[in-house]
Amino acid sequence: MSALSFLSREDALSARLLRGIASSPKALFGGIICLILLLTAVLGPLLTPQNPYDLAVLDILDAKLPPGSQSMDGLTYWLGTDGQGRDMLSAMIYGLRTSLGVGLFSGIVALIVGTVLGLIAAYYGGRIDALIMRVVDLMLGLPTILVALMLLALLGQGLWKVVFALVLVQWATFARAVRSAALVEKNKDYIEAAVTLGISTPRILLGHLLPNCLPPLIVIGMLQVANAISAEATLSFLGIGLPITQPSLGLLIANGYQVLMSGEYWISVYPGLLLLTLVFSINITGDRCREILNPRLGER
Amino acid sequence: MSVFVIRRLMQSIAVLVVTALIVFLGVYAIGDPIEMLISHDASPAERAQVILSLGLDRPLWQQFFTFCWNALHGDLGRSFVFNKPTITLIFERLPATLELTLTGLVFALALGIPLGLISGLKPNSVTDEAIMTGSILGFSLPGFWQGMMLIMIFSVWLGWLPSTGRGEMGSFLGIHSSLFTLDGLKHLILPAINLSLFKLSLVIRLTRTGVRETMPLDFVKFARAKGISERRIVFVHVLKNILIPLITVIGMELGSMLAFAVVTETIFAWPGIGKLLIDSIMRLDRPVVVAYLLVIVSLFILINFAVDILYSLIDPRVRLGDQS
Numbered sequence: 170m171s172a173l174s175f176l177s178r179e180d181a182l183s184a185r186l187l188r189g190i191a192s193s194p195k196a197l198f199g200g201i202i203c204l205i206l207l208l209t210a211v212l213g214p215l216l217t218p219q220n221p222y223d224l225a226v227l228d229i230l231d232a233k234l235p236p237g238s239q240s241m242d243g244l245t246y247w248l249g250t251d252g253q254g255r256d257m258l259s260a261m262i263y264g265l266r267t268s269l270g271v272g273l274f275s276g277i278v279a280l281i282v283g284t285v286l287g288l289i290a291a292y293y294g295g296r297i298d299a300l301i302m303r304v305v306d307l308m309l310g311l312p313t314i315l316v317a318l319m320l321l322a323l324l325g326q327g328l329w330k331v332v333f334a335l336v337l338v339q340w341a342t343f344a345r346a347v348r349s350a351a352l353v354e355k356n357k358d359y360i361e362a363a364v365t366l367g368i369s370t371p372r373i374l375l376g377h378l379l380p381n382c383l384p385p386l387i388v389i390g391m392l393q394v395a396n397a398i399s400a401e402a403t404l405s406f407l408g409i410g411l412p413i414t415q416p417s418l419g420l421l422i423a424n425g426y427q428v429l430m431s432g433e434y435w436i437s438v439y440p441g442l443l444l445l446t447l448v449f450s451i452n453i454t455g456d457r458c459r460e461i462l463n464p465r466l467g468e469r
Numbered sequence: 470m471s472v473f474v475i476r477r478l479m480q481s482i483a484v485l486v487v488t489a490l491i492v493f494l495g496v497y498a499i500g501d502p503i504e505m506l507i508s509h510d511a512s513p514a515e516r517a518q519v520i521l522s523l524g525l526d527r528p529l530w531q532q533f534f535t536f537c538w539n540a541l542h543g544d545l546g547r548s549f550v551f552n553k554p555t556i557t558l559i560f561e562r563l564p565a566t567l568e569l570t571l572t573g574l575v576f577a578l579a580l581g582i583p584l585g586l587i588s589g590l591k592p593n594s595v596t597d598e599a600i601m602t603g604s605i606l607g608f609s610l611p612g613f614w615q616g617m618m619l620i621m622i623f624s625v626w627l628g629w630l631p632s633t634g635r636g637e638m639g640s641f642l643g644i645h646s647s648l649f650t651l652d653g654l655k656h657l658i659l660p661a662i663n664l665s666l667f668k669l670s671l672v673i674r675l676t677r678t679g680v681r682e683t684m685p686l687d688f689v690k691f692a693r694a695k696g697i698s699e700r701r702i703v704f705v706h707v708l709k710n711i712l713i714p715l716i717t718v719i720g721m722e723l724g725s726m727l728a729f730a731v732v733t734e735t736i737f738a739w740p741g742i743g744k745l746l747i748d749s750i751m752r753l754d755r756p757v758v759v760a761y762l763l764v765i766v767s768l769f770i771l772i773n774f775a776v777d778i779l780y781s782l783i784d785p786r787v788r789l790g791d792q793s
Contacts, residue, residue: 191707195602224778256699280634293737305789308483310721310773311769312721312724312725312728312729312769313725314592314725314728314729314731314732315724315728315765315766315769317491317726318728318746318762319491319495319733319762319766320495321494322746322750322758322761322762323492323496323758324495324763383782395609402611402614403611403613403732406613406614406732406735407613407731407732407735407747408750408751409747409750416507419611419613422613422614422617425617426617427697429617429620429621429625430620430625430632432625435623437614437617438618438621439620440615441611441617441618444611444614445609445610445611445614448609448611449605449606449609452605452608452609453602453605456605
């Protein structure tokens with residue numbers, strides 16, 4: 170600990186988080202899986218045996234082959250093929266890219282929107298605070314799936330509409346967390362000093378207040394990304410999320426639903442397992458981080 | 470108390486008005502209401518009649534009032550597909566959804582509270598660790614996929630339970646429900662499990678946190694000092710205190726389960742309002758979509774309101790805190 174004491178507070182916290190994750194085998198495992206999946210998604214096209222959306226390489230004769238089958242040209246379909254003769258493994262890696270991309274992007278936008286509004290509410294207080302928090306309460310009171318359903322039922326499906334719906338249901342969680350962290354921070358001496366020095370309000374908010382509210386945000390951000398991925402998959406499964414041209418894991422599973430009864434289990438089971446692994450590993454790591462940051466329940 | 474009730478009532482009404490406004494704007498301002506609310510094969514005379522009755526030829530704010538006025542009188546338009554008032558359609562399907570949701574809730578509570586107690590009474594033990602990991606797994610399982618796996622295992626592979634529909638319905642005390650026949654119960658099991666798993670995880674976590682926060686309190690120590698048996702302390706005194714936060718969350722979750730039933734009903738072809746919504750979206754039957762949204766939000770607000778009142782009855786601190 171003494172070796173770390175010269176580090177600033179945030180560094181000590183991130184070090185604490187890392188040490189916390191490393192000390193729990195469960196969380197460490199989750200964290201490693203997260204990293205592997207992230208890498209897979211980033212490197213996607215380089216890893217897949219075929220480009221699942223290049224119609225030239227698809228062969229309809231290869232449709233619905235069970236896992237481990239050989240194609241005509243010697244390629245092995247380790248996880249089988251779907252109704253169009255697409256290699257499931259490749260389709261899943263592409264699906265992972267879409268799912269993670271949508272989840273991360275909407276999570277980050279929600280984080281930015283929520284943070285700005287939360288900081289404003291905490292810093293100015295009074296009417297602005299009351300107004301923002303009223304909206305936050307309203308949003309947090311309505312279930313995610315209901316709000317997303319409402320929006321997409323009225324707007325129709327589409328990538329940006331899904332992102333919009335996900336941001337709309339998530340920003341309030343961030344806003345509330347930032348506000349409560351900022352309320353504690355804003356009465357500290359350094360903020361008063363900054364005000365006395367005549368530093369502009371945006372700079373105080375972003376340069377001084379925000380860095381000190383960051384740690385809880387990172388944890389909430391992780392859990393929210395997991396939620397967003399799940400929510401997107403659910404909406405896509407229902408047919409009101411992503412369009413068929415941008416197949417996420419949810420859409421792959423929906424394809425498998427059509428043939429579930431006839432025993433072609435691999436079309437829905439494997440993408441589902443991948444989705445589960447993704448969400449589970451993020452949640453398990455995030456959960457550990459929350460434990461570390463919430464001393465009320467005691468560190469183990 | 471009455472101040473509290475009135476204030477909550479005002480808040481509920483405000484939320485309802487905001488929702489109505491959003492739905493209204495979604496239909497009338499963003500899209501073309503004539504396109505959305507009038508069937509494509511309607512005759513020009515019918516079109517003119519609908520335009521007149523909805524006031525589509527008047528300014529937007531007047532349209533909003535017409536919309537609210539009609540909604541207050543239970544007139545939420547007619548379905549193109551069924552050619553029936555949408556509100557009738559929804560109330561026909563509502564019992565199926567309620568039956569499913571309530572059964573799911575009972576499942577979640579009957580399993581979740583005991584598991585949470587076990588977990589919370591022996592924190593950091595192997596059992597606790599297993600239950601908590603299980604509950605994170607429950608949180609992470611995508612509901613729709615989990616339902617498909619249930620169908621695959623129990624219907625396709627094992628052939629034990631039916632996978633779709635509501636089954637035969639029985640009647641008891643004038644209520645028609647699948648709960649009263651063996652066939653109906655068989656049909657209900659899988660959808661109810663599907664809907665309850667996510668909530669089960671939540672109930673486990675809430676109960677566990679509650680136990681861990683309540684056990685070190687003075688009144689528990691005092692009860693022990695008085696020589697009350699550990700069993701009585703846990704099941705009477707501690708449980709009573711845990712129930713307070715549990716009731717609030719359950720109330721809120723009941724609303725979210727009603728919404729999430731959309732997913733369960735789609736997978737299991739359960740003839741409730743959720744399936745009606747998805748079918749209507751696919752068939753572009755907009756009046757049903759609008760009516761569904763208004764009904765589900767009203768239900769949700771009603772439940773929340775009831776829970777808040779219940780909450781303040783159980784825990785006097787809420788009421789007093791609010792008045793001061």
